[in-house]
Amino acid sequence: MASLSDAKRIVVKIGSALLVDRDTGQLRAGWLQTLANDVAWLKSMGKDVILVSSGSIALGRRALGLPQTDLALEQSQAAAAVGQIRLARAYEQALEPYQITTAQVLVTLEDSEDRRRYLNSRATLATLIGLGAVPIVNENDTIATDEIRYGDNDRLAAQVAVTVGADCLILLSDVDGFYSSNPGLDPTATRFEQIDEITPEIEAMAGDGISGLSKGGMITKLLAAKMATAAGCAMAITEGSPLNPLKTLEHGANCTWFIADGDPQVARKRWIATMKTRGVVTVDPGAVLALNSGKSLLPAGVRHVEGDFGRGDPLAILGPDGHKLGQGLSCYTDSEARIIQGHKTGEIEGLLGYPGRAALIHRDDMAL
Numbered sequence: 001m002a003s004l005s006d007a008k009r010i011v012v013k014i015g016s017a018l019l020v021d022r023d024t025g026q027l028r029a030g031w032l033q034t035l036a037n038d039v040a041w042l043k044s045m046g047k048d049v050i051l052v053s054s055g056s057i058a059l060g061r062r063a064l065g066l067p068q069t070d071l072a073l074e075q076s077q078a079a080a081a082v083g084q085i086r087l088a089r090a091y092e093q094a095l096e097p098y099q100i101t102t103a104q105v106l107v108t109l110e111d112s113e114d115r116r117r118y119l120n121s122r123a124t125l126a127t128l129i130g131l132g133a134v135p136i137v138n139e140n141d142t143i144a145t146d147e148i149r150y151g152d153n154d155r156l157a158a159q160v161a162v163t164v165g166a167d168c169l170i171l172l173s174d175v176d177g178f179y180s181s182n183p184g185l186d187p188t189a190t191r192f193e194q195i196d197e198i199t200p201e202i203e204a205m206a207g208d209g210i211s212g213l214s215k216g217g218m219i220t221k222l223l224a225a226k227m228a229t230a231a232g233c234a235m236a237i238t239e240g241s242p243l244n245p246l247k248t249l250e251h252g253a254n255c256t257w258f259i260a261d262g263d264p265q266v267a268r269k270r271w272i273a274t275m276k277t278r279g280v281v282t283v284d285p286g287a288v289l290a291l292n293s294g295k296s297l298l299p300a301g302v303r304h305v306e307g308d309f310g311r312g313d314p315l316a317i318l319g320p321d322g323h324k325l326g327q328g329l330s331c332y333t334d335s336e337a338r339i340i341q342g343h344k345t346g347e348i349e350g351l352l353g354y355p356g357r358a359a360l361i362h363r364d365d366m367a368l
Contacts, residue, residue, distance in 0.1 A: 002234035002257050004250045007168035009048040009129075009264075011233075012039075013157035014172050018240045019055040019087075025062030027055075027086070031243060032094050038246035039134060040098035048129045050164060051091070052137045052157040056083035084138065091136045101133040106140035107156070115312035119329070122163050123357075129164065158224035162231040165264045165364070169228045170249065171221055172240025177256035178218065180205050192256045198226050225258040231271075232264035265364070273367035275314040277327055279307025279334055281341075281360065282318045291317070291325060291368060296359035299348065302341040309334045315361065317368075328366030331357045 004010065014035070021028055039049050057076055060083025061068070066075055088104045095102050105125065111117040128135050137160050139153065154171060161169040179189040195202060206218040221237055228235045238255035242248045249255055261267065283291070287301025297317065309315060310333050317325045330337065337360060339351050348356040 002168065002236070002259065004042065004047075004168065004170075004246060005045075007047060007166075007234075009050075009164060009166040010042060010168045010170065011050045011052060011157055011161040011164070011166045012170045012172065012246065013052045013153055014054065014240065015153065015174070016054040016058045017174055018172055018245075019053065019090075020058040025058065025068075027059060027090055029090070029094075031241075032090060034243040035245060036091075036094035036098065036100075038244050039095060040100060041247060043098075043100060043132075043134075048164075048166075050125070050129070050135050050137060050160060050166070052153055052160050053087060053091070054138070054153045056080045056087045056138055059083035059086045080140075087138070088136060091134075095134060101131075103128050103133045103135045105135045105137045107137060107160075108140050115329075116310065118163070119312045119331075125160075125164050152220045154220040154224040155227065158227040158233075158235070161228050161233045161235075162264075165268060166233050167260065167264050169224070169233050169235040170246065171224065171235065171237045172245050173221070173237050174239065174241070175218075175237070176239040176254035177237050178202075178205075178221070178258075182218075191254065194257045194259065195225075196259045198222065198229070198258070229258050229260050230267065232260050232262045232267035234258065234260040268364070269367040272314065272328060272365065273326070275327070277307075277316040278309035278313040279305065279315045279330070279337075280318060281305055281315050281337070282320070282322070283325070285320055288319050288325065291366075294363060296363040297328070297361040297366070298345060298358065299337075299340040299360050300342060300344050302337070302360060305334060305337045305341050307334055317361070317366070326366060326368035328361035330361060331359055331365075 019028060019032065042049050057079045060079030060081065063082050064079055066079055071079065092102045107121060111121050125135055139156055157169060157171065175183065177191040178195065179191050181189040183189040203222060206222045225235045235258040236249065236255045238249050238253055281302050282304040283297065283301050284303050287297060290301060291297060309330055311331060312329055314327050315330050316327050319325050336352060340348050343351060345358045
């Protein structure tokens with residue numbers, strides 16, 4: 001069974017019902033302080049932590065005096081605009097005593113479906129994590145319409161886990177795991193300790209959520225589990241209401257673990273290897289040695305560029321003899337790649353007229 005102690009990069013999803021008191025509409029500051037303590041504990045063990053948090057609409061709703069009933073789209077967006085400030089400030093104040101820097105990252109479904117936006121989000125999150133910050137990710141409800149929304153933070157959290165190459169996703173929920181049926185309605189429902197494979201029988205067991213604030217029912221959690229585990233990320237569903245919920249999970253709290261299908265990096269490279277290429281780059285012998293030693297492909301090592309491709313499109317990588325070495329996702333468009341091919345990284349800005357990325361294809365985006 002998976003555990004937090006074994007994980008290297010952890011994504012934690014926090015629902016509105018945990019952060020915001022249902023009756024008063026106020027932030028549960030005491031609970032948030034214990035979550036911050038958990039994050040500091042994980043960081044002290046050298047683990048990367050990303051939080052995917054609901055709560056902006058719930059906090060903004062009260063500040064604007066909006067009713068607890070369903071809101072019109074423009075009301076929800078207004079509430080989110082007000083609540084996002086309060087939510088970001090709450091996390092900043094909770095983590096500041098531990099000298100942990102927080103960063104607010106707002107995304108929409110469109111950001112993950114558009115390859116260029118996806119790579120931008122991935123690069124930003126990777127940079128923040130590398131600098132030791134804890135990204136606080138939320139759906140950008142201020143601008144998102146129904147057509148470009150995730151609609152629930154379970155699937156958003158899974159997408160974030162896939163994007164950052166996490167090996168562990170924790171859904172802090174209002175239930176303590178995945179049950180054979182809805183435990184709120186069926187007293188005979190039994191909880192699964194571990195699910196190795198999401199079969200049609202397991203899918204048929206998923207019921208609706210019972211929380212008055214959260215939108216995601218068990219169906220959305222199962223969809224999140226399918227997305228995460230296919231990308232090599234284990235996932236747990238556990239009750240988030242206890243104080244120090246992550247330490248409580250590690251110390252044996254009820255939960256259901258969904259076991260990952262392999263390693264996140266292996267799963268990502270397997271995905272890249274199956275993509276249809278849009279262009280070709282031919283590299284020199286020095287680049288071949290660099291690639292075989294696990295390094296990125298720099299423009300200096302590229303001899304020739306072919307094809308019509310955009311940033312994020314898959315490219316075939318050929319050696320000097322024309323033999324295919326592998327493929328990877330381009331950091332540049334075809335016109336940019338042709339301009340910088342054969343040049344050193346320090347020359348890129350002068351050639352393009354703006355700063356560029358050091359690699360033409362980053363090693364994390366390459367399958368050899």
